[in-house]
Amino acid sequence: MSLLTKFTDFTASAGQHLAFIPLLLLRLYLAPVMMQAGWNKLSNFESTVAWFGNPDWGLGLPFPEVMAALAAGTEFFGGILILLGLATRLVAVPLAVTMVVAMITVHAKNGWLAIADSASWLADGTLYLDESVMAAEEKIAAARNLLEQHGHIEWLTSSGKFVILNNGIEFAATYLIMFLLLFCFGGGRYLSVDYYLSKRR
Structure with missing residues (x-):
């Protein structure tokens, strides 16, 4: 053997x-x-x-x-x-x-991704174009800007970065x-x- x-x-x-x-x-x-x-x-x-x-x-x-x-x-x-x-x-x-x-x-209406990621080929148009996901970075940047001016951004992000829920499958x-x-x-x-x-x- x-x-x-x-x-x-x-x-x-x-x-x-x-x-x-x-x-x-x-x-x-x-x-x-x-x-x-x-x-x-x-x-x-x-x-x-x-x-x-x-x-x-x-x-x-x-x-x-x-x-x-x-x-x-x-x-x-x-x-x-x-x-x-x-x-x-x-x-x-x-x-x-x-x-x-x-x-x-x-x-299903939200595509595949559970968390919005505009860099992902699963939503960027390579396989599927998800407009709401593509706008996620802009929304996060706007939220960060507001919090930097009026909130405690370091404390709020101390456990991790902000993400936007996409609620895909x-x-x-x-x-x-x-x-x-x-x-x-x-x-x-x-x-x-x-x-x-x-x-x-």
Whole structure:
């Protein structure tokens, strides 16, 4: 057996035994994001319903009470199940659907970028021209100028530079890919409830 074959076999075996780690990290990353999003909707349910239903400044969705309840419940309780690794594949489906709906109804009109970056080829016209992103630098410069004259610019920027939220599909698409991975591979060995339930079966 060649050295290359031995190395390939070793890495394949190690990968199988360690596969639970990236799945655990996916769950630990996604759970608080989803739980917080769901909690925000549940704790401000009336305003969430208004935003879901209003066609002028909201999403204009039908049955806004039902849609808001489904979205909030899926995110909050789905996040808890993802954290536990319980029914991971099952709950990944509605969470993935929620991300697709968010991408289509909320984020798609803003292009890809979550944060406005006028230097990015994802918004500068190379693939897609986003006028609002292209104006971001001018807006930030104007804000800095105002704060330098009337505010505490050093204190306000001590934790990082100012950015403008573009609210594109970037984050929702990333979460969608993560949920698809959990659907395909489950919650992982050793540190998920699903693993021990499957052993009992």
